[in-house]
Amino acid sequence: MDNDNNNNSSDAMPTVMVTNDDGIDAPGLRSLVRVLVSSNRFRVLVCAPDSEKSAVSHSITWRHPVAVKKVDIDGATAYAVSGTPADCTSLGISEALFSSVPDLVISGINMGSNCGYHIIYSGTVAGAREAFFNDIPAVSVSYDWVGGKSSVDDYKLAAEACLPIFSAILAEIKNKSYPLRGFLNIDLPTDITNHKGYKLTRQGKSIFKMGWKQVISERQGGKMLSSMEMESDSSARTENDTSTVPAGHLLFKREVRGAVLDEVDTDKLSLQEGYITVTPLGAVSPAETDVHSFFKEWLPSAIQQFSSSAL
Incomplete structure (x- = not known):
C-alpha cells in the first residue's frame, strides 16, 4: 500500500x-x-x-x-x-x-x-x-x-x-x-x-486481586490504568460518564481488593x-513442573475410574 x-x-x-x-x-x-x-x-x-x-x-x-x-x-x-x-x-x-x-x-x-x-x-x-x-x-x-x-x-x-x-x-x-x-x-x-x-x-506471579461493585455511573466506578495499576492521573485519562443506568440494566465495575507480590x-x-x-x-506460560507431574499420574487413573463408573 x-x-x-x-x-x-x-x-x-x-x-x-x-x-x-x-x-x-x-x-x-x-x-x-x-x-x-x-x-x-x-x-x-x-x-x-x-x-x-x-x-x-x-x-x-x-x-x-x-x-x-x-x-x-x-x-x-x-x-x-x-x-x-x-x-x-x-x-x-x-x-x-x-x-x-x-x-x-x-x-x-x-x-x-x-x-x-x-x-x-x-x-x-x-x-x-x-x-x-x-x-x-x-x-x-x-x-x-x-x-x-x-x-x-x-x-x-x-x-x-x-x-x-x-x-x-x-x-x-x-x-x-x-x-x-x-x-x-x-x-x-x-x-x-x-x-x-x-x-x-x-516473569513473576504478581497480580491485583479484583472484585466487583455495583455503581450508578461510569464515573462513580473510577478508571484504572491499562496496566491495572491503582495509581492514576486524572489529567492523563478521560472517562465516559453515564449519569443514569439504562432501563433494565445494572452497572458493575471492577475494584482492586489487594495484591499478590513476588x-x-x-x-x-x-x-x-x-x-x-x-x-x-515466550508465547505461553507452561505449567510448573510439579503440576505437570501430578497430571501425568492423575490422567490415566481418572479416565479409568470414571469410564468404569459410567458403565
Missing part, C-alpha cells in the same frame, strides 16, 4: 515498527517515535490503534475488516488502525500495508507497568507477542507511571534508556545471532532518572527496587 519513501541514507538503516495499546496519539508512543527518529539510527514505521485498546490482551479482529488511516508523524510513516494491538502488528508486518517487513517491532511505551500475571491482560505485550508468533524480533516497553509523580517528559527518558537495548538487538539481528524463540518485555521504574541499571528478570529476582519486585527490568517471554 505504501512505498515508505525515504532518503538514500535510510536504505542502510534497520527498520523498526512501533505499535501500542494506548492509541496512536498516546504520549508514550509519540515520545518513543521522536527518540527513534532523532537518533537517526532507524527507519521508523508506525501501525497503532486509532484509540485506546488497553487490557484487550491478544484479541484479534476476525469477522470484519479494519479501517486504516494515514497519520502525520514527523520522520515516520504512520497509520492508525481500528483494530487491536495484535491486529496492528499483524497488518504492519504483512507487507499489505508497508512495502517491507520490519527488522524489529517495538510495542509501547505503555502508561503503567506490565509485570507478573498482568502480562496476560496487556495489549502492549500482545503487540510484541504477535510479531514473535511470526518469527520477527520484538520488544514490549512499559513505564511505571504513578499519578502525582510522573510526567509526560518521563516517556522521553524511558525511550532514551531503551535505545542501547534496541541497538544491541538490531546488531544481533544483522549478525543473524538473535534468538527467535522468545521476545523481551521491558519495564522502566517511576524514577527513571535515578534508575539502578538494567536487570534481567523472570519473591526476589522477579520483574515486579525488581522494578519496584528501581531497576529497568528486561524479561524474556
